[in-house]
Amino acid sequence: MNNSTLKKFFSDNVREISLILVIIVISIFVQLRSGGNFFTPENIADLFTETAILAILAVGMMMVIITAGIDLSIGAIMALAGMIGTTILKGNQEINPVLIILISIVIGTLCGMINGALVSKLRILPIIATLGMMNVFRGLTYLVSKGSWVLQNDMSRAFLNVATGKVFGINNLVVMALVVYVIGYIFLNFIRTGRKIYAVGNSEESAQVSGIKTERILWLVYTIMGAIAGFAGILYVCKFGAAQGETAVGYEMNVIAASVLGGVSIAGGTGRVQGVLLGALLLGLLNNAMPLINISAFWQEAIRGLIILLSVMSNSLIQRNVEMKALRRRNI
Amino acid sequence: MAKQVIQADGTRIIENERAFSWKRFMFQWEWMLVLMLIIVNIINISSSSNYANFDNIMNAMRDFLDKAIVVFPMALVIVLGEIDISVASIMALSSVTMGMAYQAGVPMGLAIVIGLLVGTLCGFINGIILVKFPELSSMIVTLATQIIFRGIASILLETGSVGGFPDWFNSFGWGKVGSIPIILIFTIIEALFFVYLHFTKFGRRTYAMGNSVMVSKFSGIKTNKIKLIIFTMAGLLAAVAAVFLASKMGSVRPDVAKGYELDIIAMVVLGGVASSGGKGKILGCILSILVIGFLRYGLGLVNVTSQVIMIIVGTLLIVAVAITNLKSSFGQAKWVKNLSNNIKGVKAQR
Numbered sequence: 001m002n003n004s005t006l007k008k009f010f011s012d013n014v015r016e017i018s019l020i021l022v023i024i025v026i027s028i029f030v031q032l033r034s035g036g037n038f039f040t041p042e043n044i045a046d047l048f049t050e051t052a053i054l055a056i057l058a059v060g061m062m063m064v065i066i067t068a069g070i071d072l073s074i075g076a077i078m079a080l081a082g083m084i085g086t087t088i089l090k091g092n093q094e095i096n097p098v099l100i101i102l103i104s105i106v107i108g109t110l111c112g113m114i115n116g117a118l119v120s121k122l123r124i125l126p127i128i129a130t131l132g133m134m135n136v137f138r139g140l141t142y143l144v145s146k147g148s149w150v151l152q153n154d155m156s157r158a159f160l161n162v163a164t165g166k167v168f169g170i171n172n173l174v175v176m177a178l179v180v181y182v183i184g185y186i187f188l189n190f191i192r193t194g195r196k197i198y199a200v201g202n203s204e205e206s207a208q209v210s211g212i213k214t215e216r217i218l219w220l221v222y223t224i225m226g227a228i229a230g231f232a233g234i235l236y237v238c239k240f241g242a243a244q245g246e247t248a249v250g251y252e253m254n255v256i257a258a259s260v261l262g263g264v265s266i267a268g269g270t271g272r273v274q275g276v277l278l279g280a281l282l283l284g285l286l287n288n289a290m291p292l293i294n295i296s297a298f299w300q301e302a303i304r305g306l307i308i309l310l311s312v313m314s315n316s317l318i319q320r321n322v323e324m325k326a327l328r329r330r331n332i
Numbered sequence: 333m334a335k336q337v338i339q340a341d342g343t344r345i346i347e348n349e350r351a352f353s354w355k356r357f358m359f360q361w362e363w364m365l366v367l368m369l370i371i372v373n374i375i376n377i378s379s380s381s382n383y384a385n386f387d388n389i390m391n392a393m394r395d396f397l398d399k400a401i402v403v404f405p406m407a408l409v410i411v412l413g414e415i416d417i418s419v420a421s422i423m424a425l426s427s428v429t430m431g432m433a434y435q436a437g438v439p440m441g442l443a444i445v446i447g448l449l450v451g452t453l454c455g456f457i458n459g460i461i462l463v464k465f466p467e468l469s470s471m472i473v474t475l476a477t478q479i480i481f482r483g484i485a486s487i488l489l490e491t492g493s494v495g496g497f498p499d500w501f502n503s504f505g506w507g508k509v510g511s512i513p514i515i516l517i518f519t520i521i522e523a524l525f526f527v528y529l530h531f532t533k534f535g536r537r538t539y540a541m542g543n544s545v546m547v548s549k550f551s552g553i554k555t556n557k558i559k560l561i562i563f564t565m566a567g568l569l570a571a572v573a574a575v576f577l578a579s580k581m582g583s584v585r586p587d588v589a590k591g592y593e594l595d596i597i598a599m600v601v602l603g604g605v606a607s608s609g610g611k612g613k614i615l616g617c618i619l620s621i622l623v624i625g626f627l628r629y630g631l632g633l634v635n636v637t638s639q640v641i642m643i644i645v646g647t648l649l650i651v652a653v654a655i656t657n658l659k660s661s662f663g664q665a666k667w668v669k670n671l672s673n674n675i676k677g678v679k680a681q682r
Contacts, residue, residue, distance in 0.1 A: 070471070118654070122654045122657060122658075124650060124653045124657060125606075127607055128601050128607055128650070128653050131594055131649065132598070132646040132647065132649040134646065135643065135645055135649075136642070136643050136646040138639075139639045139640060139641075139642035139646065140643065142637075142642075143639055143643075249591075253479075256471075257475060260472050267469065298486045298487050298490050300483075301482065301483035302479070302480050302484050302486075302487055304483070305477065305481075305483050306480055306483075308475075308476040309461075309476035312468060312472055312473070313461070313468070316468055319467075
């Protein structure tokens, strides 16, 4: 690899490289401050398990944001899917957990299809459509639950094992997240439909003119987001052992933050699966590390916000620098 | 309405016809809101016999005034084509600082001023970041500052709360400051915003920026200044709303006003402000505040649970926006048809 290809590699992957650097710096800092409590197998396993659900959701959100949209309703979809799934489980303890997860995915998919239809057919701006549907789904969750909770002892052993079980020594949630990422990576990079998502995000009009059925792509993206939210919702409920009306309130903001940290531009058209994975990991790392170095719970929120802001700002500074250099290199 | 005119030499120009037309006047979104308001009030009156007296209506209005105050600056932010998610956190932070200042022995009047200053500062921070980093979207910046502001509020007060404000301050939330009804203050605020957006050059420039920041900049508008002013104003009015909220509740906590930003955005959008920017009127916002406020209050009177109200408000928002969209796409179809007829006409002439 000669110098110019190295440079090109660097300028192509500024976001990923800077995220990895930030993650390394924070990890080393935490390792030193916590007296070696960070790089232990248990803690690392814990970190990945805690981040898995957020990371799964971030893939779906990335696709939505690539089309220059946004989905604010995912927290509510998670609550609704988790609530319906566990309510069914409460009635029949014998049901196979896989079936429960499938039911939740179907419910999430239906919710996503409604969002998608509103955005693609009725041409309602995504932020408004999903904001309205967020209220509707959240209200439906309360109606389904009738204000009560589904608790851990209402759930079957087999179901709870989904979140705590392990495959080859790796937590199930992490395995699921990895599968979602591999599928997402292949879908967005090597499948025609996945590439069309980028085309629609860059310019809907040009995509339409080049023969892409943009309405269908938009609808598909929101439906996928809904399916992923349903999946993540039942995992969330399973992991925390409780389903209630307030499940995952405001979780959408975390997911949006993870995708944006990962380099997905709100303006649409850009974003990569590997970046989003790193963004989700960074958020998960912050959640994991702050208790380790004895930062009080009251400080954690402000610090998390500050790091999101700083990394977004510093990234745009780096980007400006790279563009400036590229401009200077041109011979005019 | 833009009208195509074909001149004698064959060039086509677009003429703007500004004459008054009844059709255009009646096809305004505001009439839809007036209709909704009338329907909501008829349902309310018929479902509850106690509804239609003056005290009750004042009561209902006091219920939603804290959100309503922030609706106007948010409308300006959205006309600008931006969004501010951090307003609810600014409300929390400025009410917490106000409460803590009072607790520390500062007189209440001064504590209010401190709260307002903190809110203004928060809005200014949002604005300055957006001005210095124009490539960042306002959604991300205010998403981050939302977390930061509420985080600072919870650092300051942890899980505690501050209360025991003087009597005059508490009565302020129940409708009066001295002898001035709170509704009057609200009316003044809305009048100020009405004049600002519709009758000053700043207001016209705000619309211009909402349509295209780039074009506005090239036409000599100080886009950064306007953006900064509007975001700072959003912070200030969030603080005003926070004062009002604190006096209504009688105490402040860091988790106050959680999720208000989405309610506020919903009111703005129902008021006909397009979230793509450059469109919308203050009158529509006033009407939509009344529609949602009275709808909530009336449904509450007949014991509809808050969950069902959530569903109704969400559906209303979507239906309302869908109707405007259908209307505009209908208008567009007509325009395209006219245009293609014109082109056919030109071809026939040749």
